[in-house]
Amino acid sequence: MTKGRTVFITLEDSERTLADRMRAWLQSVPAGQERENAERDLRANFAYLAREQARDLALTFTNRATTERHEPVVRHLSALVKGAVLVVLETASRLHGGPELNEALAVFAQAIERIAIDSGAAVVVVRHVSKEAAREQTIDSYVGRGGGALSDAARSILVMTPNVKRRKGEENAYDPSAPVKLTHAKANLSARGPTIVWQPVETKDGVYLRVLSGVEETTTNAQRLLAYLRGCPDGVTPTDLHKKKPAGLGRDAAMAAVEFLLASGSVAQSQEQRGRTKQAATVYRAVATRERP
Amino acid sequence: MSAMEPTRPELESQVLAAVAARGTAALLEAQEVRGLLQGDRLLVFDAALSLARRGEVGPSEIAPGEIEAELVRNGASQDRAAEVRITFETAIATFPEAAHLGAAGRAAGLLADLLAAENERHGDEQMNTSGLPEALLPAARLLDSEFPPVEYAVEPYFPRAEVTELVGAHGIFKSTAALGACLSVACGRGWGTP
Numbered sequence: 001m002t003k004g005r006t007v008f009i010t011l012e013d014s015e016r017t018l019a020d021r022m023r024a025w026l027q028s029v030p031a032g033q034e035r036e037n038a039e040r041d042l043r044a045n046f047a048y049l050a051r052e053q054a055r056d057l058a059l060t061f062t063n064r065a066t067t068e069r070h071e072p073v074v075r076h077l078s079a080l081v082k083g084a085v086l087v088v089l090e091t092a093s094r095l096h097g098g099p100e101l102n103e104a105l106a107v108f109a110q111a112i113e114r115i116a117i118d119s120g121a122a123v124v125v126v127r128h129v130s131k132e133a134a135r136e137q138t139i140d141s142y143v144g145r146g147g148g149a150l151s152d153a154a155r156s157i158l159v160m161t162p163n164v165k166r167r168k169g170e171e172n173a174y175d176p177s178a179p180v181k182l183t184h185a186k187a188n189l190s191a192r193g194p195t196i197v198w199q200p201v202e203t204k205d206g207v208y209l210r211v212l213s214g215v216e217e218t219t220t221n222a223q224r225l226l227a228y229l230r231g232c233p234d235g236v237t238p239t240d241l242h243k244k245k246p247a248g249l250g251r252d253a254a255m256a257a258v259e260f261l262l263a264s265g266s267v268a269q270s271q272e273q274r275g276r277t278k279q280a281a282t283v284y285r286a287v288a289t290r291e292r293p
Numbered sequence: 294m295s296a297m298e299p300t301r302p303e304l305e306s307q308v309l310a311a312v313a314a315r316g317t318a319a320l321l322e323a324q325e326v327r328g329l330l331q332g333d334r335l336l337v338f339d340a341a342l343s344l345a346r347r348g349e350v351g352p353s354e355i356a357p358g359e360i361e362a363e364l365v366r367n368g369a370s371q372d373r374a375a376e377v378r379i380t381f382e383t384a385i386a387t388f389p390e391a392a393h394l395g396a397a398g399r400a401a402g403l404l405a406d407l408l409a410a411e412n413e414r415h416g417d418e419q420m421n422t423s424g425l426p427e428a429l430l431p432a433a434r435l436l437d438s439e440f441p442p443v444e445y446a447v448e449p450y451f452p453r454a455e456v457t458e459l460v461g462a463h464g465i466f467k468s469t470a471a472l473g474a475c476l477s478v479a480c481g482r483g484w485g486t487p
Contacts, residue, residue, distance in 0.1 A: 001447055003481030008472055021469060025476050038480045045479035072339040075368040085453065086446035086478045088471045092458075112456050122451035124474070126467050127460045137462075144460045155452055160461030160470065180466055182485070190449035196485040200466060209469055211486060 003041075004085035007121070008048045009077075011057065011094035015050040017206075024206035047084075058097035059111040060104070067098030067107045074111045078118035087119065090126040092150060100146025109153035125150065129159075137161045139183045157186035163197050163217070164224065164248030176200060179212055179220055221249055222257040226266050226286055235285035237274060258284055336377055340364050357382045447474060447484050 010018065022042070029035045049057070057077060061070050081087045089095055089112070098104035116123040127144045139159045144151050151157060163179035179199050184192040197217050198209035212220065224247040229236065236246060241254040249257060261267035267284050274281040340363035357378045364374035444453040451457050451474065461467045477484035 001478065001481065001483060002444065002453075003478060004446075006446075006475040006479045008475045010468070013468060018472070021472050022476065025473055029480075029482070038476075038482065041480040042476060046475060072336065072367055079368050086451055086475055088459075088475055090468060090471065109456070116454050116456050120454050122446035122453045122455065122457060124451060124457045124459050124471055126471055127458055129460055129462050144458060150456075151458055153456055154458040155455040156450060156457040158450060158457065158459045160459070160465045160467055162465070176464065180470075182470065184450060187449055189443045189452050189455070193449045193485075198466070198470070200469075207466065207469055209466060209473055 002085050003045070005045045005047070005083060006086040006088075007081045007084045008046070008088045008090075009054050009057070010049070010088075010090040011051050011054050012091055013051060015052055018048060018050050020206040021208075024203045024208045027203045027205070028201070028208045028210060057095060059095050059115075060108050061097040062099070062104075067104035069107055069111045069114075070097070074114055078115045081115065081119045081121055084119060084121040086124070087115070087121040088124045088126065092125050092127040093145070095125075102147025102149045105147040106149035106153075109150045112150075113153055125154070139185055143185075151186070154186065155188040156184070159183045159185045162248075164221070164253075176207075177202070179217070180209070218253075218256050218260050221247070221253050222260040222264075222266075225249060225254060225257040226261055229261075229267060229284065229286035233285075235270075235272075235283040237281045237283055239281070241284075336364060336369070337380070340367065446478050450474075450485070 008018070026035060026038060026042075029038045057073060059070055059074055059077070060067050062068075092108070093100070096105065096108040098107065112123055112125055115121075127150070129138075129143045130145045132138075139161055143159055160180055160182050162175075163181040177200060179197050182196040182198070184195070187193065197212045199212050199216070199220070200207045201210050228247040232246075236244070238255070240246065241249075241258065242251045245251075246254060258267060262269060262284075266287055268287050269282055269284050271280050272283045273279065274283065337360055340360045361374045361378040364377055365371060369377070445451055446453060459467055459471055474484050476482075
């Protein structure tokens, strides 16, 4: 982590939204001296442009059928952010004045690269995913909407998805309180970073993201799995956990959750004959609340 | 070009007519005006646009010196700005009818005419080669140089002087995460760590 000047430029959100998000984020900092220090640092190091100021910052434009770099804007933006450690530009589709075809996005990628090189900042471009990738919760370096040129140009790609895979039929379900996951899908200059899981925390001003530790993540997963098991009087086997992905959990996450629930007494395990071959299998069942010691 | 698309001279005539009829304000927003321009023409147009938007010049008051100063303010070198100024002065001298047109009209329409004609005459001579490398570099430069390690805003997610893409579906808190990164780095606090 390099402490320093940062810039957030959004063509989507208003100043009011930014203010709410900043105030919500500040609530993640312990109250008292620590929060006062954070406020002081923000006043010194953080700058922004919201959509009210940034609406004309298109880095590319279409001239007849071709997309061109808008040089004055690129130079102006480079000069504005020069010396910053981190610059966020939101979103690619708003900053790019051409179509989302590969050829046009290559011009946009050059413009962004120029800003990164000229300013020396880590430049983060926020980008939407394709509809299909959103539905499938795909995690790879080409999930961005439109051509792949921008993803090719990026040295680092971070993909955000729900922490648990939604089951079939729930693809459009949106739970704003569910944990979200950030996966480092591409890293050209280093090893990929660890996956980060955040819990959205609601405040009076908005949401901030709190990192879930491994234990907390297991606890959250365990709650989901327990709710699922309560709807399965026949219980589930390890094979079920692997194949059916109950509560959207992958095998490892599901097994970790089962171990947690067994230890807490919320789930019991037994050996039973299952399937057509009547083979002995381990079965996990939720323990009714009144049965628990 | 499709049969329905106007030719370049037709478009430029439309530009000039629109400037004469409506003044600059509405025209400045028109993408097709900017779409006509490249290189010096685009630089002059954008400088005129900035001046007009700030209200520092009236529709027919712009002077080449103001264009030059604006280009320097926008990051152009003094030499480059002076070069563009000369081009702009030439355009005004060549087209005396520019006197009753607005700044953007002169910048857009008249420079388009003048420079298009110049480009035709000089062809490849007009090509700007200032950014091209003069020679190949030897391997010794790589072998003998000490390059500093890659710096990160947040290691290893956000390398400096490079582009990072943050991708996600609508409502997945991309903006919240990205803003959180900015605020955390500004305060020297951890991002992505419990």
